[in-house]
Amino acid sequence: MSTAKTAETDVFTRRESAARSYCRAFPVVFDTAQGSILTDIDGRDFIDFLSGCSSLNYGHNDPDMKAALIDHISRDGIAHGLDLHTNAKAAFLEAFERHILTPRGMGHKVMMTGPTGTNAVEAAIKLARKVTGRTNVVSFTNGFHGMTLGALALTGNESKRAGAGGVSLGDVTRMPYENALGEDVDTLQMIEMLLTNPSSGVEPPAAFVVELVQGEGGLNAASTDWLQGVARIARENGALLIIDDIQAGIGRSGSFFSFDGMGVEPDMVTLAKSLSGFGLPFACLLIKPAHDIWKPAEHNGTFRGNTHAFVTARVALEKFWADDRLRNEIALKSQVLEERLHRIAERLPGARVKGRGMMRGVDVGSGDLAGRICAKCFDDGLIIETSGAEDEVVKVLAPLTIPMDQFREGLDILESAVESLPPFAFAAE
Template sequence: MASTNVMSVFEELESEVRSYSRSFPTVFHKAKGYQLWDESGHEYIDFFSGAGALNYGHNDDRMKEKLIEYIQEDGITHSLDMASKARKEFLEAFHEKILKPRNMFYKVMFPGPTGTNTVESALKLARKVTGRTNVVSFTNGFHGMTLGALAVTSNESKRESARVPLEHSVKMPFDKFIDESVDTQMKYLRSFLDKDGSGIDKPAAIILETVQGEGGLNAASFEWIKEIEQLARDIGALLIVDDIQAGVGRAGTFFSFEPAGITPDIVCLSKSIGGYGLPLALTLVRPELDIWSPGEHNGTFRGNNPAFVTGKAALEYWEDPSFEKEIARKSDKITDFLQKMIEKYPALEGSLRGRGFIQGIRSDVPDLAEKVCEKSFQNGLIMETAGPNDEVFKLFPPLIIDDEGLDEGLRRLELGIRDAVQ
C-alpha cells in the first residue's frame, strides 16, 4: 500500500483540519461503481460511499451520460433560484416517482446545497411557524457543523468547535439511551415536555434521525418513532426528520421513516439526493407550513442545476420495485455477516448496530473499531468509524453493489477484524 511520502503535498500545503486523508493515506485517482483505485493502481472496495453521499456508487453510467449531455448543450450551470429546465424536471420527477407513490405531498425548498443548510432552514421555519424558540434534539444526534445545527447536535467535540454558546436547544434521551421500554422512555419525555412545572418551554420542533449516523448507528424502534410523532402533535411542536444520511435508500426504503408509518412536518435531505455526488439539499415542508417570504432563507448556490440533472436520473432506480427488494435482501446478508463476526470473534466484545445499508458493530474495547478500519484499509477496504468515542465500525456500501462485490468486501472486512484482534 501507499507509503506516507505520497501524502507530503497534503501535509505541507493543506490545512490541519483535513480528516479523511489521514484515515486513508493514499492518493485516489479513479472510481467506478463500488471500487476506487489510487495513483499506483491499487484497488479498493468502497464501504464508505462518501459518508452516504454516493448511495448509487461512483460514476454511474446513466447519470454520467445525462450530465455530459447537459454540459455539452450549454445547459444552465448556475442560476440562483431562477426557474430552469433542469429544476423543473427534477421537481416533476421527485413528485411523480417518490412523493406521489407514497401518498406524500411536500413543497420542496432548495436551501444551500449542504446537509447543515437544510437543517438550518428547517429550524428557522419551525420557529417562524410556531413562534417558539427551543428545539428538542436527542443524545448522540448529529445535524451539521453550522451554529444552528451544532446547537441541536450532541457530540461534545463538534460542539466545542463553535467557540460560542450554543443555545435554544434541549437534549432528551434517544430510544434505549437509558431504558429499553418505550413506555418508560415516553413517560420520561412527557414529564419534561408535556407537563407544567418542568421549567422547559414548549418547543418549536423535535428533530431526530431515525438511525443516528455519526452518533453510532443507533436505530430507533418504529414504536418509539411513532410515539415521538404523537408527542410532537400533543405539544404543538413540528416534527423534523433529518434524513440526510439515513435517507435515499440507505436505511432500506427511500425515506428512513417509511416503515414507522409517520408523517413528518419537515424532512431534511442531502448527501445522495444529487445522485452523482454533486452538492444538493432539499427541505421538504408540509404545504400549510410554507410561510416563507421570498428570499427569507437564501444562498448563492441554492439548488444546483447539474445535480438536478443527475438527481433526476438517479430517481429512475426507484421506478423498479426490485431495486428496493434487492436492498432488503443484501441488508439481510450484511446483518447475518455481522452477527457471525460477533460470534466468531468474541474479542471484539461486539454488538450489532443500525439497519439496512447503514449497519456496523459496536466494540466495547477502546480503539478497536478504529483498528478494524485501519487493518481493513490495508486489506483494500475503505470504511470509517462512528459514535462519540469512535466505538462503531460502520458498513456503508453503495446500494448498487452486486453480490460479488459485497461478498468480497465482507471477506476483506473479516481479514481486518482478524488482524485487529490478534
Template sequence: MTVTESAENVFDELESAVRTYCRRFPAVFTKASGHRMWDRDGREYIDFLSGAGALNYGHNHPEVRRAVVDYLLADGPVHGLDMHTGAKADFLTRFRDVVLEPRSLSYRVQFTGPTGTNAVEAAFKTARRVTGRTEIIAFTGGFHGLSLGALSASATAFKRGAAGVPLGHVTRMPYDGYSGEAVDTVDHLTRMLDDPGSGVDLPAAIVVETVQGEGGLAAADAGWLRRLADAARERGVLLIVDDIQAGCGRTGTFFSFEEAGIVPDMVCLSKSISGFGLPMALVLVKPELDQLGPGEHSGTFRGNNLAFVSAAACLEFWADPEFTGRIRNTAAHFGELLAGMARTHDQLGCEVRGRGLMRGLAFSDRGLADRVSRAAFGRGLLVETSGARGEVLKIMPPIVADPAVLEHGFGILGAAVEEAAATSKEEL
C-alpha cells in the same frame, strides 16, 4: 491521471489541519467506479464508506454519468441561483411522480445551500417562524451539522467544543434505548413537556434521525417513532426528520421513516439526493408550513443544476417497482453477513447496530473499531468509525452492491478484525 510525489506534499503544505478522512485513509485516489476506488499506484480498494452516505449508488454510475455529461455537452446552465431551469423542472417533476405521489406525501420543496447542515438550519428557521417558539428538542447521540444552529442540536462534545460561543435554544432528550430498556424515553419526554415544573419549555420542533449515522448507529424502533410523532402532534410541536444520511434508500426504503408509517412536518435531505456526489440539499415542507418569505433563507449555490440532472437520473432507479425489493434483499444479505461476523467474534463482545444498509459493529473494547478500520484500509477496504468515541465500526456499502461485492468486502473485514484483535492482545 497521474499524481507526482511532489504534488502529494501540497496537502501538508497548504491544506488546513481540519481535514479528517485523509488521515484515516492516507492514499491519493485517482479513479473510482461503482464500489471500487484506485490510488495513484493502481492499488484497488473496496469502498464501504460511500462518501459518508453521499454515494448510495456507488461512484460514477454509468447511467447517471451519461446524463450529466450529456447536459454539459449541450451547454446546459450549471449555476442558476434559484432561477427556473429545465434541469430543476425535470427534477421536481420526477421527484413528485416517483417519490411523493406514490407515497401520498404532499410537500413543498425548498432548495437550500448545498450542504445538509444548511437544510437543518432552514428547517429550524421555518419551525420557529410557524410556531413563534424558539426551542428545539434534539436527542442524545444526534448529529445535524456543524453550522452554529445545527451544531446546537448536535450532541458530540468534541464537535460542539469548536463553536467558540455558547450553543443554546436546544433541549437534549434521551434517544430510544439511551437509558436502557427500563426507561421509556418518549414517556420521559412527554412528562417533561407537560410538567410546568420541569423547566422545559414547549419547543418549536423536535428533530430526530431514525438511525444515528454519527451517533454509533443507534436505530429507533418504529413504534418509538410513531409515539414520538403522536406526542409532537398532540402538543402542536413540529416533527423534523433529519434524513440526510439515512434517506435515499440507505435503510431499504427511499425515506427512512416509511417503516414507521409517520409523516413528518419537515424532512431534511442532502448527501445522496443528488446520487452522484454533487452538492445538493433540500427541505420538504408541508404546504401550510411554507412560511419563510423570498430570500429569508437563500444561498448562491442552491441552484446546482448538475445535481438536479444527476438526482433526476437516480430517481429513474426508483421508478422501477422492483428496485426497493432488490435493496431489501441486499440489506437482508448484508444483515446475515453482519450477524455471522458477530457470532464469529463473540469473544470480542461484537454487537450489530443500525438498520438496512446503514450498519455498524460495536466491540467491548472501545478502541477496537478504530484499529479494525485502519487494518481494513491496509488490506484494501474503506470503512470508518462512528460514535462519540469512535467506538463503532460503520459499514455502508453502496445500496446497489451485489452479493459478491458484500462477501468480498466481508472477507477483508473479517481478516482486519482478526488482525486488530491480535494486535490488542500483543499490546496487553
C-alpha cells in the same frame, strides 16, 4: 513512492488545513473511481464501504448519470441559476413528485437550500421557529445534524460542539433517544413528563428533530413505536416533527425515506448527501404546505439548487425508484450484511450489531479497537470507517448498488481483519 508522488502527498501537509480528517485514516492519493471501487495513483484498487459517508449510495460515476451530465454540459445547459426556473429543475421536481412524493401521498413543497445537509437543517429549524413563534427545539442524545451553529446546537457530539469555539449553542433541549438509558427505561415517558410538567423548566418546543438511524451517533435505530410516540408528543405539544434523513434516507436504511412504512408523516424532512445521486452538492427541505410561510428570499443562498445535481438526481430517480428493483436489492443485501455482521460480532467479546438496512455496523466497545480493525481493512484493500460517541462502531456504508461478489469480498476483508487481531487486543479493552 516516487518523488513525484511524494510531492503530491506533501502538498496536502504543506497547504491543506489541519481540519482534514478522512485522509488521515486513508493516506493514499486517489485518482479514479467506478462503481464500488476507488483506485489510487499507484493503480491499487480499494472496495468502498464508506461511499462518501452515504453521499454515493448508487456508487461512483454511474454511467447513465454521467452521460446525462456530460450531455447537459456539452450543450451549454445552465450551470448556475440561483433559484431561477430551469428545465433541469423542472425535470427533477416532476420526477421527484412522480416517483417519491405522489406514491406516498405526500403533498410537501420542495425548498432548495444551500448545497449541504447542515443548510437544510438550518432552514428547517428557522422555519419551525417562524411557524410556531417558539425558540426551543428538541433534539436527541447522540444526534448529529451539521456543523453550522444552528445545526451544531442540535448535535450532541462533544468534539464537534467544541469546534464552535465557546460560542453559545442554545435554544435546544436534549432528550434521551430510544434505549439511551437502557432497554428497561421508557424514554417516551420521560419526554412526555418533562414537556407536560409546568415545573420541569423545559420551554414549549417549536420542533422535534430526529434521525431514525443515527449515522454519526453509533447507528442507534428508532423503532416504529418510538417514532410514533415522538410524533404524538410533538403533535400534543404543538411542535413540528422534523426528520433528518440526510444520511439515513435515499435508500440507505431500506427505502427512499427512513420513515417509510412507519405510519408517520413528518412536517419537514431534510435531504442531502445522495440526493444528487452522483456525489454533487445538493440539499433540500420538504415542507408541508401549511408551514411554507416563507416570504420571497427570506431564507436564501447563492447555491440554493445545483443545476448539475438536478440533472443527475432526475436520472437517479427514474433509474432506481420507478419500480421496486433497487428496494428488493437493498432488502437482500441487508439480510446478507446482518448475517455476516452477527458472525463477526460473535468473534468479539461483548460486541453487538446495530443499525438498519444497509446502514449497519458492529459496536466493538472501544474506539481504539474499532480503529485498529478499520486500519487493517485499509491495508487489505477496504475503505471503512467508524462512528459513535467514542468511534466504537465499525460502520458499513457500502453502495446500495454494489455487486454481490464485491460486497461479500469486502465483508470477507472485514471478517479477516477481526480474525487477525491477537487475543490480547480484546482482553485489554
